[in-house]
Amino acid sequence: MKKLNEKKEKILIVDFGSQYTQLIARRIREMEVYCEIVPLIDVEKIKNGTEPVKGIILSGGPASVYEENVPTVDKAIFDLGLPILGICYGMQLITHLNGGKVEKADSREFGKAILEVINGENPLFKEIKKTSSIWMSHNDHITELPEGFEIIAQTDSSIAAITNNNGIYALQFHPEVVHSECGTEIIANFVFNICKCERNWKITSFIEEKTKAIKEIVGDEHVLLALSGGVDSSVAAVLINNAIGKQLTCMFVDTGLLRKDEGKKVLEYYKEHFNLNIVFVDAKDRFLNKLKGIDEPEAKRKIIGHEFIEVFNEEIRKLKGQEGAKFLAQGTIYPDVIESQSIKGPSHTIKSHHNVGGLPEDLKFELLEPLKELFKDEVRKVGHELGLPDTIINRHPFPGPGLGIRVIGEVTPEKVRILQEADDIFINALMEEGLYGKVDQAFVTLLPVKTVGVMGDQRTYEYVAAIRSVNTIDFMTATWSKLPYEFLGDVANKIINNVNGINRIVYDISSKPAATIEWE
Numbered sequence: 183m184k185k186l187n188e189k190k191e192k193i194l195i196v197d198f199g200s201q202y203t204q205l206i207a208r209r210i211r212e213m214e215v216y217c218e219i220v221p222l223i224d225v226e227k228i229k230n231g232t233e234p235v236k237g238i239i240l241s242g243g244p245a246s247v248y249e250e251n252v253p254t255v256d257k258a259i260f261d262l263g264l265p266i267l268g269i270c271y272g273m274q275l276i277t278h279l280n281g282g283k284v285e286k287a288d289s290r291e292f293g294k295a296i297l298e299v300i301n302g303e304n305p306l307f308k309e310i311k312k313t314s315s316i317w318m319s320h321n322d323h324i325t326e327l328p329e330g331f332e333i334i335a336q337t338d339s340s341i342a343a344i345t346n347n348n349g350i351y352a353l354q355f356h357p358e359v360v361h362s363e364c365g366t367e368i369i370a371n372f373v374f375n376i377c378k379c380e381r382n383w384k385i386t387s388f389i390e391e392k393t394k395a396i397k398e399i400v401g402d403e404h405v406l407l408a409l410s411g412g413v414d415s416s417v418a419a420v421l422i423n424n425a426i427g428k429q430l431t432c433m434f435v436d437t438g439l440l441r442k443d444e445g446k447k448v449l450e451y452y453k454e455h456f457n458l459n460i461v462f463v464d465a466k467d468r469f470l471n472k473l474k475g476i477d478e479p480e481a482k483r484k485i486i487g488h489e490f491i492e493v494f495n496e497e498i499r500k501l502k503g504q505e506g507a508k509f510l511a512q513g514t515i516y517p518d519v520i521e522s523q524s525i526k527g528p529s530h531t532i533k534s535h536h537n538v539g540g541l542p543e544d545l546k547f548e549l550l551e552p553l554k555e556l557f558k559d560e561v562r563k564v565g566h567e568l569g570l571p572d573t574i575i576n577r578h579p580f581p582g583p584g585l586g587i588r589v590i591g592e593v594t595p596e597k598v599r600i601l602q603e604a605d606d607i608f609i610n611a612l613m614e615e616g617l618y619g620k621v622d623q624a625f626v627t628l629l630p631v632k633t634v635g636v637m638g639d640q641r642t643y644e645y646v647a648a649i650r651s652v653n654t655i656d657f658m659t660a661t662w663s664k665l666p667y668e669f670l671g672d673v674a675n676k677i678i679n680n681v682n683g684i685n686r687i688v689y690d691i692s693s694k695p696a697a698t699i700e701w702e
């Protein structure tokens with residue numbers, strides 16, 4: 183039987199915990215070559231052909247190879263006859279496992295350095311300038327080469343590249359970061375000249391392949407999908423809908439904690455443009471009732487997450503009775519997968535996450551996750567190709583618990599209404615001024631604080647709202663957006679003049695860390 187995530191020719195990247203591992207994968211995918219990040223290598227699978235691997239990259243990482251209990255690879259990978267490229271920790275590991283010596287250096291080398299290519303004949307350095315800037319980040323260095331290896335590039339203070347001319351290459355610097363001037367060309371040399379990969383990872387062929395695979399896998403069965411209106415679930419819905427049409431049922435739950443008119447808009451949009459089969463569940467009262475009297479953020483998140491699963495299960499039961507759906511589709515994307523398999527172990531829970539998890543035993547589904555191999559920007563490209571509009575594709579992330587955690591403290595229907603109005607004004611203003619695409623996440627938060635104001639000679643005593651807008655690459659760290667003062671002033675005026683219940687606006691100028699992006 184056909185599998186949804188077909189095994190295709192690829193480069194494997196072993197992750198030793200470097201902050202740049204995902205960048206290596208991005209660079210290679212940008213070259214239209216498929217690659218995967220893995221915590222370890224299954225040598226047997228490669229040998230017996232279940233994994234068609236063209237080359238292996240060993241990433242950087244914070245550990246030191248000469249210490250105890252540090253991440254490593256099966257030494258048998260060096261006998262596979264496959265090209266291998268070690269980067270930083272990866273280089274040190276290659277050295278260590280092949281009998282060379284790695285020691286702590288007297289001084290760290292961090293940041294810019296100048297690469298001097300010694301052997302320009304080497305395929306890794308084909309058409310690479312003799313000297314160029316590179317990016318270093320290490321404390322350990324090679325003090326003894328493993329047998330059979332030679333130095334093919336250096337900096338003024340360290341060995342920058344080695345090879346054994348038997349397909350094993352290693353770099354002390356990071357070619358995957360933009361500060362390494364010829365980094366992309368060096369990776370391309372490895373991928374094309376050495377591993378002999380073909381450019382066959384294309385968005386259009388991805389769509390064709392997945393559509394065909396979904397058809398074959400689903401057959402005459404039915405599929406259910408929880409549509410949130412966000413990018414990932416929207417793209418998954420449209421992709422699956424293209425493949426199997428009416429055999430897909432999308433469920434949209436209105437929790438009452440969505441943006442202004444969001445439920446209505448989503449419903450109309452998808453029905454009209456994609457002819458999606460959507461079941462709309464109005465669960466506003468249920469959520470708001472459950473949240474009565476609760477003001478602690480984690481308690482609110484848990485209640486909302488739990489209630490969502492309850493509603494989802496009940497509705498699925500109803501549908502399952504009618505249609506007997508066999509598959510549950512989800513918009514899981516690659517970073518979610520990497521996160522759950524990283525050798526670094528599960529990262530510390532700062533906030534509990536809201537997900538369609540915890541399905542009871544009798545509601546057994548097979549999972550259908552067609553976007554599982556894609557990075558966010560690739561998901562966007564698929565969406566674009568499938569005809570989804572920019573307003574959906576480039577949407578800022580919206581938290582699972584929605585406005586439930588943007589009304590600080592106790593959530594009431596009145597406060598949700600006030601927040602919806604204010605948020606709508608802010609987001610529309612960003613769009614009108616062409617600023618929405620220049621910031622990465624923007625929203626309004628309603629504070630549980632009332633202050634005194636004056637309007638038309640009348641004393642007012644109303645809520646304070648905070649405007650928040652951040653710029654970030656990966657949402658792990660973020661800085662506040664330097665929005666123009668004029669713009670901020672106009673937005674504040676508009677909100678105060680139009681939203682009954684708010685008489686004061688503040689702008690949040692904290693970064694993450696130490697603050698988080700959301701307030702709760």
Ligand code: GLN
Nearest residue numbers: 242243270271320321322
């Ligand atoms: N821990 C190793 C060092 O300090 C590797 C660092 C890295 O991979 N960036 O040299």
